[in-house]
Amino acid sequence: xxxxxxxxxxxxxxxxxxxxxxxxxxxxxxxxxxxxxxxxxxxxxxxxxxxxxxxxxxxxxxxxxxxxxxxxxxxxxxxxxxxxxxxxxxxxxxxxxxxxxxxxxxxxxxxxxxxxxxxxxxxxxxxxxxxxxxxxxxxxxxxxxxxxxxxxxxxxxxxxxxxxxxxxxxxxxxxxxxxxxxxxxxxxxxxxxxxxxxxxxxxxxxxxxxxxxxxxxxxxxxxxxxxxxxxxxxxxxxxxxxxxxxxxxxxxxxxxxxxxxxxxxxxxxxxxxxxxxxxxxxxxxxxxxxxxxxxxxxxxxxxxxxxxxxxxxxxxxxxxxxxxxxxxxxxxxxxxxxxxxxxxxxxxxxxxxxxxxxxxxxxxxxxxxxxxxxxxxxxxxxxxxxxxxxxxxxxxxxxxxxxxxxxxxxxxxxxxxxxxxxxxxxxxxxxxxxxxxxxxxxxxxxxxx
Numbered sequence: 047x048x049x050x051x052x053x054x055x056x057x058x059x060x061x062x063x064x065x066x067x068x069x070x071x072x073x074x075x076x077x078x079x080x081x082x083x084x085x086x087x088x089x090x091x092x093x094x095x096x097x098x099x100x101x102x103x104x105x106x107x108x109x110x111x112x113x114x115x116x117x118x119x120x121x122x123x124x125x126x127x128x129x130x131x132x133x134x135x136x137x138x139x140x141x142x143x144x145x146x147x148x149x150x151x152x153x154x155x156x157x158x159x160x161x162x163x164x165x166x167x168x169x170x171x172x173x174x175x176x177x178x179x180x181x182x183x184x185x186x187x188x189x190x191x192x193x194x195x196x197x198x199x200x201x202x203x204x205x206x207x208x209x210x211x212x213x214x215x216x217x218x219x220x221x222x223x224x225x226x227x228x229x230x231x232x233x234x235x236x237x238x239x240x241x242x243x244x245x246x247x248x249x250x251x252x253x254x255x256x257x258x259x260x261x262x263x264x265x266x267x268x269x270x271x272x273x274x275x276x277x278x279x280x281x282x283x284x285x286x287x288x289x290x291x292x293x294x295x296x297x298x299x300x301x302x303x304x305x306x307x308x309x310x311x312x313x314x315x316x317x318x319x320x321x322x323x324x325x326x327x328x329x330x331x332x333x334x335x336x337x338x339x340x341x342x343x344x345x346x347x348x349x350x351x352x353x354x355x356x357x358x359x360x361x362x363x364x365x366x367x368x369x370x371x372x373x374x375x376x377x378x379x380x381x382x383x384x385x386x387x388x389x390x391x392x393x394x395x396x397x398x399x400x401x402x403x404x405x406x407x408x409x410x411x412x413x414x415x416x417x418x419x420x421x422x423x424x425x426x427x428x429x430x431x432x433x434x435x436x437x438x439x440x441x442x443x444x445x446x447x448x449x450x451x452x453x454x455x456x457x458x459x460x461x462x463x464x465x466x467x468x469x470x471x472x473x474x475x476x477x478x479x480x481x482x483x484x485x486x487x488x489x490x491x492x493x494x495x
Contacts, residue, residue: 049088049107049108049142050088050142051108051142052141052142053110053141054254055138057246058243058246062243062247063117065114065115067158069157069169071216072203074102074200074201074218075201075202076094076097076098077477078197079094080197083196086146087143087145088142098199101220102197102218104154107140110140114137116132116137116162118132118133118234119133119234119296120234122294124294129234129237130162131162131296133160134160134166135156135159135168135169136160138151139153148224149225149255151222151223151226152196152222154218154220155175155178155220155221156174156175156201156217157218169203170216170217170219172214172217174308176468176480177310177464178219180483181310182194182195183487183488184286184312185286187491188282190286191278191302192305193306197219198218198220201218204216209324223301224299224303225254225300225301227247228296228298228299229272229347232244232300232347232350235247235350235353236351241353244350248351248354249264251268251300255300255301265360266359266362266363269344269348270366272347273367273370276298277366278370280336280371281337281378283304284333286312286382287333288311289312289320289321289333290331291309291323291331292331293336293343298340308323311460312412312458312459313333313411314410314411315408315411316404316409317334318334318335341368344367345364348361376396376397377393380396382415383415384421384444384445385421386444388440392440399437400434403430412460415456416455418438420443420445420446420447421441422438449492450489450493451492457486457487457490466479
């Protein structure tokens with residue numbers, strides 16, 4: 047498709063962002079370009095030189111934003127309200143329409159300091175960029191709504207971090223997202239009691255991301271959409287065995303796309319207490335607590351919208367979240383099992399039996415879903431899986447196991463492999479294993495799609 051630039055964010059006005067400039071990096075070495083994603087926004091025809099000029103030096107894309115915008119927002123971080131945040135090491139670089147007609151953003155991570163950097167250097171470690179590639183590719187393959195890593199460019203600065211051997215290498219990342227409006231964007235307006243700006247933001251999100259005009263019930267309809275989308279995201283996190291690690295309200299996109307990956311991990315087992323962030327001492331964002339954590343964040347949106355809306359319709363919108371989550375987690379688990387739904391009651395029973403068997407046996411998740419795809423459990427899954435085996439007898443496969451992927455071994459993304467892939471880069475600058483892993487993930491995605 048042809049590149050179709052947009053500037054929709056400018057409708058909101060200067061109160062929502064600050065115009066900033068990208069850092070001037072010592073070098074720009076292209077390490078990853080996502081031509082599959084680029085084709086969906088008409089940018090796959092760029093040469094490598096043009097790519098680096100736009101996504102390493104941040105020369106504006108024709109017809110899109112003339113200057114990068116650091117977005118303003120607040121948010122709860124581990125349930126403590128923080129009014130001193132915003133885009134501290136990233137900015138909105140460009141907007142465009144994709145092949146589905148959706149408004150899309152190209153946002154950055156590690157692009158330099160902004161008015162919200164506080165004491166940070168505004169940079170991203172190369173390891174952090176590599177980890178985000180792996181997270182987004184794996185989540186996309188497992189049917190989780192996610193941002194997509196669009197570009198990773200090494201910038202040749204030495205960074206010092208407390209959680210990595212330092213000095214370490216630096217990078218700048220560009221992600222493709224269906225918007226960068228966070229729950230925290232609404233919280234900031236509520237904090238300052240800016241009712242007119244809140245109404246403008248509701249209208250912007252409804253119009254550009256949900257295809258609706260606002261009207262008097264706009265806030266409640268927006269909240270209902272967000273509960274539907276975030277409930278679905280939470281459900282698919284669970285089916286994928288994914289732990290985001292930092293589900294703060296400034297990390298929840300109102301279009302329901304997961305983004306901004308820091309200490310993420312994939313859980314080896316169905317273990318509710320499994321955490322990703324070493325600093326999450328209370329397990330607030332543990333694997334099994336993610337649906338509740340995301341619901342709590344959605345509640346902060348409801349509280350913010352009270353500035354311009356009555357309580358009752360907002361409460362009604364929030365009450366739909368648990369039902370949405372239960373419906374969607376059942377669908378997501380059946381999708382990963384590779385079987386067609388049979389009906390609400392039967393599918394609910396199957397889901398409960400599945401979760402019970404996985405939790406009690408601590409069976410490796412990726413291996414299990416690989417073996418069970420299509421609904422037939424191998425005989426080595428013993429008595430603990432008898433109830434599940436009995437339920438699966440009534441299900442039909444949603445697709446045959448005739449893809450080459452099924453003749454190999456399960457594709458996983460556990461922490462040991464992540465560290466091994468990074469070690470190849472850190473120790474010998476060998477990028478081949480990373481690119482091979484991305485190809486393997488996409489091979490799995492073809493088999494599951």
